Amino acid sequence: MDILKEISVRLQQGDDERVCELTRQAVEKKVPPRAILDEGLIGGMNIIGERYKAHEIFLPQVLLAAKAMYAGTDVLRPLFVKEGMPAIGKVVIGSVQGDLHDIGKNLVGIMLKGAGFEVIDLGNDVPPERFVETAEKEDAAVIGISALLTTTMPVMKRTVDLLEEKGLRTKIRTIIGGAPISEEFAKQIGADAYGYDSTNAVESVKRLIMANESD
Amino acid sequence: MLQEHGAKVEREKYHVIITNEIIDEALKTVPESFKLFDVIGNQTHDFSEHNVYFTPGSAALNILDYNSGEIRKPTTADYARYAKLVSRLDHIASQSTAFIPTDVHEKISDSYRLYLSLLFCEKPVVTGAFTIEAFDIMRDLQLALRGTKEGLAAKPLTILSCCPTSPLKWSDVTSQNVVDCAEYSIPVEFVSMPLSGFMAPVTLVGTLVQHTAETLSGVVISQLTNPGAPVLYGGSPAIFDVRYETTPMGAVETQMIDCAYNEIGKHLGMPTQGYISLSDAKQLDAQSGLESSMGATLAALSGINNISGPGMLDFESCQSLEKLVLDNEICGMTLRMIKGIEPKEDFPSLPRFEELLKEKHLLISRHTMRYLSEEFYLPGSVIDRANRARWQEEGGKTLLERAHTGVEKLVRECVPSRLPDDKKNELTKLMEREARRYGMSSLPHIDS
Numbered sequence: 001m002d003i004l005k006e007i008s009v010r011l012q013q014g015d016d017e018r019v020c021e022l023t024r025q026a027v028e029k030k031v032p033p034r035a036i037l038d039e040g041l042i043g044g045m046n047i048i049g050e051r052y053k054a055h056e057i058f059l060p061q062v063l064l065a066a067k068a069m070y071a072g073t074d075v076l077r078p079l080f081v082k083e084g085m086p087a088i089g090k091v092v093i094g095s096v097q098g099d100l101h102d103i104g105k106n107l108v109g110i111m112l113k114g115a116g117f118e119v120i121d122l123g124n125d126v127p128p129e130r131f132v133e134t135a136e137k138e139d140a141a142v143i144g145i146s147a148l149l150t151t152t153m154p155v156m157k158r159t160v161d162l163l164e165e166k167g168l169r170t171k172i173r174t175i176i177g178g179a180p181i182s183e184e185f186a187k188q189i190g191a192d193a194y195g196y197d198s199t200n201a202v203e204s205v206k207r208l209i210m211a212n213e214s215d
Numbered sequence: 216m217l218q219e220h221g222a223k224v225e226r227e228k229y230h231v232i233i234t235n236e237i238i239d240e241a242l243k244t245v246p247e248s249f250k251l252f253d254v255i256g257n258q259t260h261d262f263s264e265h266n267v268y269f270t271p272g273s274a275a276l277n278i279l280d281y282n283s284g285e286i287r288k289p290t291t292a293d294y295a296r297y298a299k300l301v302s303r304l305d306h307i308a309s310q311s312t313a314f315i316p317t318d319v320h321e322k323i324s325d326s327y328r329l330y331l332s333l334l335f336c337e338k339p340v341v342t343g344a345f346t347i348e349a350f351d352i353m354r355d356l357q358l359a360l361r362g363t364k365e366g367l368a369a370k371p372l373t374i375l376s377c378c379p380t381s382p383l384k385w386s387d388v389t390s391q392n393v394v395d396c397a398e399y400s401i402p403v404e405f406v407s408m409p410l411s412g413f414m415a416p417v418t419l420v421g422t423l424v425q426h427t428a429e430t431l432s433g434v435v436i437s438q439l440t441n442p443g444a445p446v447l448y449g450g451s452p453a454i455f456d457v458r459y460e461t462t463p464m465g466a467v468e469t470q471m472i473d474c475a476y477n478e479i480g481k482h483l484g485m486p487t488q489g490y491i492s493l494s495d496a497k498q499l500d501a502q503s504g505l506e507s508s509m510g511a512t513l514a515a516l517s518g519i520n521n522i523s524g525p526g527m528l529d530f531e532s533c534q535s536l537e538k539l540v541l542d543n544e545i546c547g548m549t550l551r552m553i554k555g556i557e558p559k560e561d562f563p564s565l566p567r568f569e570e571l572l573k574e575k576h577l578l579i580s581r582h583t584m585r586y587l588s589e590e591f592y593l594p595g596s597v598i599d600r601a602n603r604a605r606w607q608e609e610g611g612k613t614l615l616e617r618a619h620t621g622v623e624k625l626v627r628e629c630v631p632s633r634l635p636d637d638k639k640n641e642l643t644k645l646m647e648r649e650a651r652r653y654g655m656s657s658l659p660h661i662d663s
Binding site for chain 1: 575576578579583584587593596602603604605608
């Protein structure tokens with residue numbers, strides 16, 4: 001089997017040790033690191049994403065595959081010292097100020113990383129200023145904000161407003177999610193997208209980035 | 216036969232008085248368990264102790280047509296679709312001859328159902344004969360698969376429902392069916408149907424007394440014919456709804472009677488059956504879910520061995536393929552429930568919680584991966600567990616629409632029965648010969 005194909009297959013099986021070993025072998029065989037990343041690792045994760053959406057596999061299998069993906073990217077990282085690890089895009093995520101709930105946000109983080117994004121996780125209870133400053137400094141394309149409490153939902157709007165004030169609204173896109181959030185609420189506060197679960201969030205972030213690139 | 220065994224027979228009144236001694240004699244020989252085998256010959260059922268199996272409701276006159284939303288008379292094509300569907304429903308352990316195709320002569324409409332079932336699905340069949348003569352062809356179809364009388368006795372393939380008529384009556388047809396089945400060791404389920412307040416006492420206890428007498432009379436006929444012949448202590452009693460003149464199968468009292476006679480049957484040393492997981496609703500509405508679920512839950516907790524009803528609506532008169540897909544999930548959840556809660560590497564508990572604190576979640580813990588599929592029953596997409604946004608994105612489908620999608624998918628994915636072609640041809644020859652007896656030159660065309 002073609003080594004990139006084998007990396008993809010082993011990644012789908014969640015076999016992190018084998019993915020690490022195969023990635024090393026591919027590097028030794030002078031397979032371009034970018035091809036290993038795109039065709040082997042991210043290629044495998046894309047299949048996992050589709051199968052998860054179709055209910056053929058469940059969340060644990062996705063997370064195991066993501067873990068295998070990290071095992072592969074850890075091998076590749078030193079090869080991208082100069083230009084930095086290529087990523088589909090950079091996303092800053094966190095739970096909104098006043099909210100200590102982070103299960104959903106963590107899940108989104110894992111899924112975004114699995115899909116090839118670079119994720120900067122600011123944790124929970126994150127004030128609007130910190131979201132915006134970090135995204136600006138890191139040149140992130142998207143800010144993702146999570147809330148579980150209805151009382152903290154309104155604070156999400158302040159982050160969107162702050163981006164507006166700084167003239168960054170079109171450069172840095174926003175996506176929100178969490179149990180009390182809805183598509184309508186996202187529209188109401190001017191957020192660019194709403195993710196109803198982690199897979200949907202990844203799809204929405206991809207769409208936001210593609211839309212920005214084509215602008 | 217009953218007279219020979221000491222029963223008092225009053226021929227002019229058509230009365231037989233069965234004594235305690237005769238009943239005790241029958242109870243000594245009646246088997247406390249038996250097994251069932253599929254078309255291929257593999258064991259599928261062990262009717263013993265509190266083992267629980269589900270089987271579709273049998274012999275409906277109508278099916279609920281998805282496209283029109285109306286009931287109509289079923290045809291061969293409907294039956295083939297039904298049998299294929301049941302072959303794909305994991306939690307429904309046997310077929311029943313669920314409805315009566317109307318595109319064949321009525322004298323073969325019972326055996327023809329069995330023939331189609333044996334052709335399209337490997338699962339064993341709960342069935343019944345409408346006449347005395349029909350037994351012969353139904354027996355021959357089974358002998359064709361098992362080879363000999365002894366082979367059939369060693370690996371029973373069907374259960375014949377034999378119904379006494381309340382109060383305390385046996386017709387020529389049903390009593391002869393019991394005798395014929397016993398001679399061939401074909402299992403029988405006795406389906407006594409006392410109607411509380413109408414053809415039985417209004418009290419549940421009174422109904423149970425009558426049910427016991429009716430069922431024991433069947434056990435006596437069976438055991439005196441062939442001691443050791445397998446039977447299920449079953450029934451389909453109901454209370455009588457004095458407002459609508461109907462026999463509600465979803466009534467809680469009906470289900471209480473079922474659970475109670477199950478205890479009587481087990482006390483007397485027999486495996487049991489009950490018409491309990493079904494609904495009187497006319498469509499797949501909330502009532503159809505609640506009645507079937509309540510029945511399935513009570514039946515499984517009571518340990519009724521063969522639970523009849525899935526797919527059935529409208530007082531046992533209407534089968535629905537969509538309801539079968541829904542009920543398959545009710546059965547799956549119920550079977551999960553009776554597996555209960557057991558510790559699985561849960562003690563000592565501390566390491567698990569240390570892992571949770573360290574890893575922040577247990578989604579990919581070895582413990583999770585090892586026990587996830589045993590601990591959770593994940594139903595098919597007929598059960599909506601998406602959040603609202605995803606449900607809307609996927610079309611905001613109703614239960615009926617999701618169930619229909621399930622029917623179409625499962626029928627499409629059905630794999631043909633592994634029964635060898637020469638056996639299938641033999642079945643067809645037998646059935647064609649029977650059809651000719653009633654003036655049909657050929658059987659309806661079947662799309663495979």
